[in-house]
Structure formats: structure tokens, C-alpha cells
Amino acid sequence: MTDEDILSIKQRFGINGNSPLLNNAIRVALQVAPTDMTVLITGESGTGKESFSKIIHQLSHRKHGQFIAINCGAIPEGTIDSELFGHEKGSFTGAYEARKGYFEVTHGGTLFLDEIGEMPLSTQARLLRVLEYGEFIKVGSSKVQKADVRVLAATNSNLRQAVDENKFREDLYYRLNTVPIFVPPLRERGEDIILLFRKFAADFSEKYRTKPLTLTEDAKNVLLKFRFPGNIRQLKNLVEQISILESNKELTSDIILKYLPQENNLIPALYRGKHDDGISDRDLLYKILFEMRRDVTELKKLVHGIIKDERIDRKVLKEHEELFGNLEDEELTEEITEPKTYIINPARLRKSEYDYVNIEEIPQDAEEEESLSLEDKEKELIIKALRKNNNKRKYAAKVLGISERTLYRKIKQYEIEE
Secondary structure, X not given: OOHHHHHHHHHHHOOOOOOHHHHHHHHHHHHHOOOOOOEEEEOOOOXXXXXXXXXXXXXXXXOOOOEEEEEHHHOOOXXXXXXXXXXXXOOOXXXXXXXXXXXXXXXXXXXEEEOHHHOOHHHHHHHHHHHHHOEEEOEOOOOEEEOOOEEEEEEOOOHHHHHHOOOOOHHHHHHHOOEEEEOOOHHHOOOHHHHHHHHXXXXXXXXXXOOOOEEOHHHHXXXXXXXXXXXXXXXXXXXXXHHHHOOOOEEOXXXXXXXXXXXXXXXXXXXXXXXXXXXXXXXXXXXXXXXXXXXXXXXXXXXXXXXXXXXXXXXXXXXXXXXHOOOOHHHHOOOOOOOOOEEEOHHHOOOOOOOEEEHHHOOOOHHHHHHHHHHHXXXXXXXXXXXXXXXXXXXXXXXXXXXXXXXXXXXXXXXXOO
């Protein structure tokens, strides 16, 4: 595969850029196109994954057949089986006549399944059968039909993580991932950002009959440093917006910054490293709270032991007034006739009100009860969520804001009967 072949493909399909990552993705697409292998195209939203599916189709022996692109995330869960595989008349309410599905319509062509990670598990099982045996059954039918369709899939989500969380079938993942193609995000393509800006500027100049935009050096630096979470789609919208609204067509850094969302660089994000183990932000927050709770409990036990062994009296309270709060002067200066032992009761603590109790009146298991209260509350919330959703873990986990795997672990930990 020569550089001339890659350049020819770029010109034919309108792809701009010289990034090594982009060139490698095109090279893989050229190599796999003549085969019938299943391809999984991954990359962030807005990187142009559908363009690669069209490259593969147009360079294959199926180029004269139909090419249909389906967004799996845009089809309701209750109708996606009918959309993909068709249905018979009367198979469900509203099925007034038989309907062909995309696998039947696209016979001899290519079917591009975008956002494959959003496909329901039941539909994933049907898709796996098509990929493995080249056959499917319409909804409401018992007749097996053959399907001569090449499947290309794309996703902007982490399918490996979805497999670990039981949201995506592992066998389907490996079946789709026969040949992976990674489309790089715009921020990793370097000078391609400037090339694309010029291309979009020329297009909109012609469309709106205006003078094309140009960039100063400082404006180029601003664009190269921006992360572009929306990738090519965001850059294109940015250029169109500036082409219409900006009278000064020579763009400086100050002008560019007016149109870039500043919060993109200001909002801190929780760094997870290269491998996300499926722990949500809420899970991490719970973990931090539990660790803090344990530390406070240990500190309470330490103070409890010191007070019990050394018989700290009210003089200590006066010496450490800033620690124990603003007590009334007459209370602090009161003559101490008999040493007494006091501790602060955390359960009754207020902003400027403290409750002192004799140490001998406190039950031995007071600390244990305090340390367990947060766990009891969490267990109670889990039980309520399960009951509310008829013990369906999937929906209970959504209500609680945690993953299904985390909920399963909590159920075992607290020995909750479903």
C-alpha cells in the first residue's frame, strides 16, 4: 500500500489531513475492503467514522449493492428487532402488514451499524446468529431466511468495559472486532486542524459569498492547543459560525477565543488513568466517605481511651476553649469541686451547642453503632431500590446511580435477599 494509494483515497472521499494515525486508519481500510470480514470502527463522536465505512463499501465487490447506515442508539428498544430483521403481519400490536428488515433489503450489500454499543442484549443475540451462520428469523415468524450482508460496526464507547459490566455480549464483541480500525480524535492529528480549518473556511466562503477566513500565528496556536471534544463536527460548526458573524476575516487569538467554550479548559476532570475499571464517580465518593468514616471512628476510639485512662477534667476544656466551642464564661470559671470526666457526644453536636455526658454512662458498643450507621443507610437504600423495581438489578442500579456490577457486589456484601 503506497502513499499514492492513500492520497488517491483522500481525494476521492474528501478526507483532509496528513496525520500518521489517520493514514494508518485509511491503510487498514484499504487492506480489508476487498474481503468480507467484519470491521469494528472505533473513535470519538464527530471523528468521521462513517466515512471509513463508505470507503470499505465502495472498494469492495459489494459496491454495486446497497449501503445502509443505521444508528442503533436512535431506534427504540421495542422496535429495533423489527427494523433489522423485519416482521410478519399480526406479529405485534400495530403490525398491520408484513415488513422487510434491513438485513433482507440490504441482501448483497453492506449494512453499517453505528453506535453498536447501544444495541439491546436480545438484539445482540440475533445479530450474532447472522454473523455466525448468515441467517435470521423475522419477528413473529418461524421461517429461517438467509442473509448475504457484510456488517460494519462503529462505536464511540468502550465496548471492552461494556462487556465487563454485562452490557454487551463478549462473543459478539470478538466477532465484530475481527479487524479494528481506530479513527483518531482531532486533537491528536496536529497540523490537520489548520488544514481542516482552511478547507471549511473556503467552503463557507463560497457558500455565503464572503471573503475566506485567515489565521494569524497566535490564532493557529490557540486552535492547536484546544481539545475539540466535538472533533471535526465541532471545528466545522466553529468555522461556519465565525464566517457568518465575524466581519474581520483575519482572525487573531482574541477573536478565536471569543467563539471557543472556555469551560472546556477550566472544568477539572477526575483522572482515571489509561484503564477504567468501571468504578463510577459515585462509587469513588462512597469509598472516600467510608474511609473518612473509618478514620473518624478510630480517632474517637483514641480520644475515648485517653479520657478513660487519664481522667481529663473540666480544666482541660477551659485550656482548649477554641477546640470545644464558645462556652459561657460563668460555666468555665465555675469552681470545680470534684473532678468529672466528660466527652463530646457527636450524635448531638450542634453549631454552638455541646452536650457533655459522663463517660461511664456510654455503652461499650457506642462506637460500633456509630460506625455501622452509614452502612445501614446504604443497605436500606439498596433494599428500597430493589423493591421499587421488582428486584430488577438493572433498573435498581440506575436509580441508585451505580453500575450493575457494583450493585451485585453490595447485595452479596450486605446479604440482601432478593
